[in-house]
Amino acid sequence: MITANEVTKRYPEGREALKGVSFEITAGEMVFLTGHSGAGKSTLFKLLAAIERPTSGSIVINGQNLAALRRNAIPYLRRKLGLIFQDRKLLFDRNVLDNVLLPLAIAGHPAKEAQRRAQAALAKVGLHDRERTLPIALSGGEQQRLAIARAVVNRPAIILADEPTANLDAASAIEILEIFRAFQQVGVTVLIVTHDPLSPPGMRPRVLCLAHGQMSEQPPRPSADGVVPRRPGSPSN
Numbered sequence: 001m002i003t004a005n006e007v008t009k010r011y012p013e014g015r016e017a018l019k020g021v022s023f024e025i026t027a028g029e030m031v032f033l034t035g036h037s038g039a040g041k042s043t044l045f046k047l048l049a050a051i052e053r054p055t056s057g058s059i060v061i062n063g064q065n066l067a068a069l070r071r072n073a074i075p076y077l078r079r080k081l082g083l084i085f086q087d088r089k090l091l092f093d094r095n096v097l098d099n100v101l102l103p104l105a106i107a108g109h110p111a112k113e114a115q116r117r118a119q120a121a122l123a124k125v126g127l128h129d130r131e132r133t134l135p136i137a138l139s140g141g142e143q144q145r146l147a148i149a150r151a152v153v154n155r156p157a158i159i160l161a162d163e164p165t166a167n168l169d170a171a172s173a174i175e176i177l178e179i180f181r182a183f184q185q186v187g188v189t190v191l192i193v194t195h196d197p198l199s200p201p202g203m204r205p206r207v208l209c210l211a212h213g214q215m216s217e218q219p220p221r222p223s224a225d226g227v228v229p230r231r232p233g234s235p236s237n
Contacts, residue, residue, distance in 0.1 A: 001027045001158065001189050002048070007057035009043050009213075017043040019213040020057070025191060027157070030184040030203070033193045034218075035210035041193045042086070044210065045162045048191070049083050050074045061158065079107055082151035082159035082188075086166060088143055090135045090150075096122065097131040100150045107154060121149040125179055141172030148179055158189045165194065174200045 002025040009018040017040045025031050035041050046052040047059055050066050059066045064077060091099050100121055104114035122128050125145040135143055144164055151159060159180065165173035177192075177200055184190045192205075199205060207218040 001025055001029075001062065002191070003058075003060045004044075005058045005060075007044075007047065007054045007059060009040075009047065009052070010055040017213055018047075018054070018210075021210075021213070021215045022057075023208055023215055023217070025189060027189055028184065028187045030181065030190045030205040031192070032199075032205045032207045033191060033210065034195065034207060037195060039210040040213045041195070041210055042162060045160060045193050048160055049081065050077055079103070079154050080156055080158070082148075082154070082156035082161075084144075084147050084151045084159070084161040084164050086163040088147040090143060090146060092135050094134075095131065096127060096133050096135065096138070096146055099135065099146060100153050103150060103154055117153055118149075121153040122146075124152070124182070125149045139172075141168055141175060144168065144172075144176050145179065148176070152183065152188075156188070158191070159183060160191050160193075162193045163195070164192060165196070177203065 002023075004021055004023050007018055007021040008016065010016045021040075021044065033041055033044065043052070047054055047066070048061070050069065053067055061077070062080065066077070069077060091102070094102075097118055100118040101114055104117060109117070119128065119131070122131065125148050127142065127145055127149060130138065130142065135146060138146065148161075148164070151161075161180070164180075165176050168176065180190050180192065181200070181203055209216050209218055
């Protein structure tokens with residue numbers, strides 16, 4: 001589903017944000033990408049979202065090598081990804097429903113179908129009663145839920161979220177992570193970039209760690225019943 005092979009990102013001033021990063025994420029996994037501030041997490045997010053290109057190495061998503069994509073093909077790739085940015089990128093002059101309708105309008109969905117899909121997405125994140133509200137009137141947690149609804153309205157197979165629980169209190173952060181878990185449980189691949197790998201009880205995501213631009217993987221942690229979670233597709237005992 002997502003494969004990175006020896007990915008390096010070097011900026012013009014000579015700084016190497018990523019150094020030979022390799023990993024593979026299979027379909028239906030929940031993965032936390034952690035690391036200290038400046039470790040390269042947001043750089044990797046931008047590469048996966050095709051906002052930037054690697055200096056060397058390859059990133060393949062659903063069989064497509066991002067480095068080889070023509071620029072006019074990038075918008076079509078992004079329609080298959082649910083992108084949630086750290087600053088949320090909400091449109092504060094449009095109400096909640098209109099924010100979610102926007103990606104559907106860009107993709108050319110008929111108005112009636114778009115309305116139905118947008119309302120369904122809002123219901124999934126608990127904002128079905130806030131359709132006519134402007135984002136400025138929402139709490140931080142509600143704004144993040146709106147960003148998630150907009151990201152999933154095109155029914156992506158992969159969700160990429162950059163610091164989705166930043167600046168939220170613990171209760172709101174848990175609610176957001178539970179929403180991601182619900183999508184993962186129906187087969188969506190979820191990659192969450194975070195500096196604070198807080199997770200709800202029973203959630204045992206795979207954890208990749210960046211430090212000074214280099215990748216390592218933390219061993220899987222046992223769940224409350226002592227069972228170590230298996231990656232999707234791995235053999236059972």
